[in-house]
Amino acid sequence: MVVIYFIIVETVYGTTIGKNLMGLKVVTKSHKKINVEKAILRNISKIHPVLSVLDVIVGVITSTDLHQKYSDRIANTTVI
Numbered sequence: 001m002v003v004i005y006f007i008i009v010e011t012v013y014g015t016t017i018g019k020n021l022m023g024l025k026v027v028t029k030s031h032k033k034i035n036v037e038k039a040i041l042r043n044i045s046k047i048h049p050v051l052s053v054l055d056v057i058v059g060v061i062t063s064t065d066l067h068q069k070y071s072d073r074i075a076n077t078t079v080i
Contacts, residue, residue, distance in 0.1 A: 006043040011036050019079070029076050041075035 009016050014025045014033055026034055026042070034042075045055035059069035067079045 003043055003046045006046060007036065007039040010034060010043070011039045024079050026077055026079055029078055031080070034075075034077055038075040038077050042069075042071045042077050045069075045071050 006016060010026045011034060013020075014027065019025065026039075028034055028038065045051040055069045055071050059072065060066065062070065063073060065078065068077075072078055
């Protein structure tokens with residue numbers, strides 16, 4: 001399952017292959033490494049494509065930080 005990939009690599013490395021190619025990293029809002037719980041919270045929307053799209057759309061509409069999707073706000077994480 002792809003969600004497991006995201007959870008494991010973001011917890012261990014702080015990035016995925018795609019994010020690494022773009023020079024991006026997932027961290028907490030205080031710029032620390034994320035733990036498993038935060039990785040699960042920020043990636044749970046990937047269990048279904050519709051949830052993933054809604055996560056991004058709601059995040060962009062309701063946030064002033066364009067580095068955060070909605071589940072990032074819940075997990076208190078961001079992409080730098």
